[in-house]
Amino acid sequence: MSSSTQPLTVIAKLLDLSERRVQQLSREGVIPKATRGQYELIGSVRGYVRYLRDQAVKAQAGAPDYAVERARFIRARADLAEMEAQEKRGSVIAxxxxxxxxxxxxxxxxxxxxxxxxxxxxxxxxxxxxxxxxxxxxxxxxxxxxxxxxxxxxxxxxxxxxxxxxxxxxxxxxxxxxxxxxxxxxxxxxxxxxxxxx
Known part of the structure; x- marks a missing residue:
């Protein structure tokens, strides 16, 4: 059972983080809290992977979708061309x-x-x-x-x-x-x- 928990230095090296960052993530509830200076290995890895996935989803939600933006641009150009055609036909007035x-x-x-x-x-x-x-x-x-x-x-x-x-x-x-x-x-x-x- 001792292999399922590891000291702070091992967890920090495994997750490629500083020891201070591991402690901060533990306080935030991302990584399970240490018991007598030992961190649960599987829980720490799962918690950190879940944390990274959530960060990626948040970043993607704020980023513009290229396909949606391109469709919006094409629709705006088509609307503009239609308005110009209507103006030339005399059905609309500027x-x-x-x-x-x-x-x-x-x-x-x-x-x-x-x-x-x-x-x-x-x-x-x-x-x-x-x-x-x-x-x-x-x-x-x-x-x-x-x-x-x-x-x-x-x-x-x-x-x-x-x-x-x-x-x-x-x-x-x-x-x-x-x-x-x-x-x-x-x-x-x-x-x-x-x-x-x-």
Whole structure:
């Protein structure tokens, strides 16, 4: 029975460890504790082999699996190619293009709404009563909103941001009539000639 237990020096040489490491593993419960300075030979070898196996499993669990990572890479490339094909077919729109289009729509809305007071002031002054003035303002606002309901958005150009055809860019309103601009007529609140309706 004496051959089944060995001193610390023999166990350390057998496991290729320092004596201190063997004692540490014994305290951690990896190797059975020594009895009177003697370590159980088979228990020590089994405990240390089990410990090494567990360490290998833990290390492998944290390491990336090549086959899984390659499949993920291939799937990502295929998804990217599919998105590019859909964009070329016109079934999807790039998020940047949508953002540019919304910015253009909102900029045009802001420009058109800020221009309304200059356009409407002379016309409102010429209206005979409040009801006609209200109808004039509503009609003008509806024209602006109707123009914006069907904007001409250009997604074809990749180098330039998406834009909207602005009917006011050439100095005309959406109906093709010249815009009313603020001028001397605005100063004549009590003048002899009221501004004519366009």
């Amino acid at each position: 998020a940047g293009d949508v953002e540019d289009a919304w910015i253009a729509v909102l900029t045009l809305l802001k420009t058109r709404l800020l221009a309304l007071p200059d356009q409407l002031a002379p016309l409102a002054f010429a209206q005979p009563n409040v009801g006609d003035t209200r109808n004039l303002i509503r009609r003008s606002m509806r024209e602006v909103l109707d123009d914006l309901a069907e904007p001409d958005i250009d997604f074809e150009t990749k180098d330039e941001p998406a834009g909207i055809a602005d009917p006011e860019a050439d100095g005309r309103d959406s109906s093709g009539r010249p815009e009313t601009t603020a001028g001397d007529d605005d100063q004549r609140l009590g003048g002899s000639e009221p501004a004519a309706e366009l």
